[in-house]
Amino acid sequence: METNWSIRLDTEAQTLGDRAATRLRELIHSGVFAPGQQLPAEPELARRLGVSRPTLRAAVAELIADLLLVRRRGVGTFVATTPHPADGLERLVGTGRGIALLGRRPGTTGLRVRHVVADRSLAGDLRIDPGDPVVHISRTRTADGVPVVHCAEWIPADLLPDPTALDGFGTRDSLYDVLADLGLPVRQAVARFVPVLPDPDLRDRLDVAPDVPVLLLEQRHFPATRADRIVLFSRNWYDTRRIDLQAIRRG
């Protein structure tokens, strides 16, 4: 039986070319297209992915540039034989999905949703006014049952249809999905990297000793639809002994 590789329309922010490239990456990383294997001919691959040939060509060019595919003139296009890492931090995915992409089982402990008002510092981080209402979500993420990152997240309440919209937020839910459902799909985040020593609360949540530095990622998230708003500010503290943090940097 022929496998259908067609593209899931999972975000509004991606072009069809981006999605074709993402789908091809998934097919390579999942081993459907194995290292060294020749890709099907262009018309067949375009048909099975459900995209036009120019769109497929753009996606293939992107993966060649990323060294995942190799073109042999007059022969065809092959999956690179060199082991190469999957995408890293440079690609924005939710923390839970990021854990799953590393081949580990994501979980959540200590989920708490609170209504707060922005102090001067948080107002600056969210580009709102001090005193504005904010919904604050706090949770620790586990990988195969081991705590790997503690997440603190803040969303301006005026972006929500009503202040209680997140009160039923579940341990398996994704804030990115919630924002997409609200018509604010997250397009990109500016992440700041800061190594820190854990305070007592964080030591307890991540089960780390006082002299073990953890990596804080401070992130401001921008939606695809409104460049003027920050829809989510987050602080994620990673125990990098238990979860590998990598990024692909491109020249």
Add this chain to the structure above:
Amino acid sequence: METNWSIRLDTEAQTLGDRAATRLRELIHSGVFAPGQQLPAEPELARRLGVSRPTLRAAVAELIADLLLVRRRGVGTFVATTPHPADGLERLVGTGRGIALLGRRPGTTGLRVRHVVADRSLAGDLRIDPGDPVVHISRTRTADGVPVVHCAEWIPADLLPDPTALDGFGTRDSLYDVLADLGLPVRQAVARFVPVLPDPDLRDRLDVAPDVPVLLLEQRHFPATRADRIVLFSRNWYDTRRIDLQAIRRG
């Protein structure tokens, strides 16, 4: 007088479309195109950048996706008014150039070039055999005279035209330029982020206290021309109190 914006051919790894996008980013970040300003009409802009209109269109689409440009239907394309950071770590540039891009004056202290042989660990990092000869470069980078990152770099000696090729490596030289001159332009790097407490040597080089964590970036560099080789392995220790490390994550 009309300004010439045309593209410098600084790396072989970028397509013309990539370079057009990079040039437009530079024109925006440098303020030549100010926030809110309308871009010149497509034919004029293409001519002044020295690219075709389809190439320009691809570059403009990329910057719209990155929220740097905004298209107003029937009116034109404008520079976004929201302040937005320049590229971050996700874009691979040399350490010295990265410091300059932050608007600071890069410098180098303690430059040392040594000939070593790979132990088992380094051989794994460079994908060579233990005992293979390697050139090791060590230097501390300063920003406006203040030490901000200590860099240790290793290049397999068989990639060099002769073992002494780097003996004259200067404090202002870029290893990326050297590799490009050797026909091995660096295309991408896989970077691993590890927060660490500084050892005595590092404390001395970066002038930090024992309890101040620093951020180690471990990087394997891949060339555009040979996907099977790692051309450079580096360990960079950043004092993030003195230099901001940010990345743009795209969904």
